Amino acid sequence: MESKVSPQNSKTRIPPTKPTKDFLTHLEIYLAKRDGVDKLLKISRYATKIILASSVIPDTQRPLIDRLKSFESSVGISRKAFRLGKFVQDVNALRTTNFGSGYDLELVLCLIAYGGEGLYYFIEQFVWLGKAGLIDKKYLNKLQKMSAWCEFIGYFGSLSLKARELRKISEDERCLMASIELAEVRGIGCVEEMKKLRKLREKKLMKKLSTIQDLADGLMALADIRDGKGRLSAPLLVSSAGLLSALISTHKNWISC
Template sequence: MASVSDPRTRKAAAAAAARAPPRDFLAHLEAYLARRDGVDKLLKISRYAARLALAAGPPLPPAASARLKAFESSVGLSRKAFRLGKFVQDVNALRAATAAPPLVLLAYGGEGVYYFLEQFVWLAKAGLLPAHLLPRLQRLSAWAELLGYVGSITIKLKEVAKMESSIKTMRLNKEVRGEEDEAVRTMRAKLLLKRLSVVQDVADAFMALGDVTDGRGLLGSSTLTASAGLLSALISTHKNWKSC
């Protein structure tokens, strides 16, 4: 009887996994929608698709344009309510990161402060807090978000470089055969997701920078910001779908 470490056994197991039937779509969809991030990104797609239709599409009749603007605004407010308490995940990430380097503190700290302040932005927009607090809360929130993305992008670029180096080493290694080839393919798939994650963060950082600068110059283009938001939402949806 072949042992578990036998290459033939591992090859047979890999082949059996490759022949496994595809996952049921509705079961996969249920798992995706059970996640807070899954629903949030679907709302994000809806919001920025509506924005893009208003900014880049042909002029709509006044009534249709008003309904689309109301829909976009309502979805934006719903997303803020839906992310209530999300800052706790960043607090826990910082607690778990022992002797965290400055970039990790910047990434998780900035994101955590952003999600924390967004709760008060939601309360102000919903009418519970005084409206005069809204501009300052939004400005502080945008700064925290931007700083968080600076840290996140820098960390992920370093991770991309390490993964690329690992793949080159694995491919140059003369002992890479059989099951090791599968390891290379797995690493390449992870590298693709990491690169997409960088693109997503850059798109979100572009929008945060527009909020910080009050949309001056190129950052004030409604078409560009809507496109960046939609691109970010689609990438995040793809990542969440693959991971659940």
């Protein structure tokens, strides 16, 4: 005979979450990752750019302004060094994508997303070599424009994929909630369904944050394409978008540790 549990018990009997890691151990793991250090540098860079763009420091403090500009520039070059070989992850992502099933919109979007991002990271290596002085600086403008276009195209594909994923997650969430409501009406235990719902909502939140991050990064890529012209390319707006992107990425990397 099927055992029955009251609806109240089905809501409360959720296994406790695992204890969190020690903070310093977690921090060590985080800093051991390339993306962890890169995002900390990104936060410091765009925080500095916001200070410079908002005119918080008066013009009378010219030495301090010059030092901040020098710091922001050097951090930007350092971040490009951290991207050496990063395009390989996009190459591997394309290799594992199944293109043998014929034409499919999702496959096309994967090609645009991973292909655009991969080309961006590949070209950024040469941009770094140009800024470091190994490549003639006369090629820098062309390389940076190519890099920005590839990045922008990649984010277009990535945002399209995430919009489709969010729709699917929302559908799964509705189906799961319907199952839970039906189980509660019948007085059947639904502990596993509650756990699945919690994980699904966490996944949905992270996907939304990732979408916001792509929008912010896409705005910065658009500003680079337009050479800083137009309302959407205002220094304070672009710097704020960069800081928002860095904070979201730092949060995602911290959780993944």
